[in-house]
Amino acid sequence: MRLCAVLVLLGALAAPAVAGESSRKTFTVLGGYSCIEWVTTRTKDKSSPYDLDNSFTLIRMKGWIFGYLTGVTEALIAKDKDVLSLVDGPTVFDWMDTYCAKHSEKSVTDGAIELLVAIRKLPGK
DSSP, rough: HHHHHHHHHHHHHHHHHHHHHHHHHHHTTOOOOOOHHEEEEEEEHOTTOOHHHHHHHHHHHHHHHHHHHHHHHIIIIOSSSSSGOOOEEEEEHHHHHHHHHOOOOSSSHHHHHHHHHHHHHTTTT
């Protein structure tokens, strides 16, 4: 229950970014990751898949992004639309790989918001 409340709070804090305001506001994200951390962890996982420390880090990162996307979607977007129905885990991870490779100065949170914006632009969403 507490995790759900935290996710809703995080989603509420992200409202201006998802709503597409012309000037992005700054907000605090608890437990997020930088794009550099994402790329480093994903690259290391591909070259050393049996590194347990890295594997646990990757599991935490994947769980975090799923929770963040779900929380933001539930809190801000999904009143009558299932916007995450068009993506699955590998799609989210591929999106984040591409986003973070191009935007190393950004965060996984930024990439998640951009992903939600892109999904909302799809026909029928």
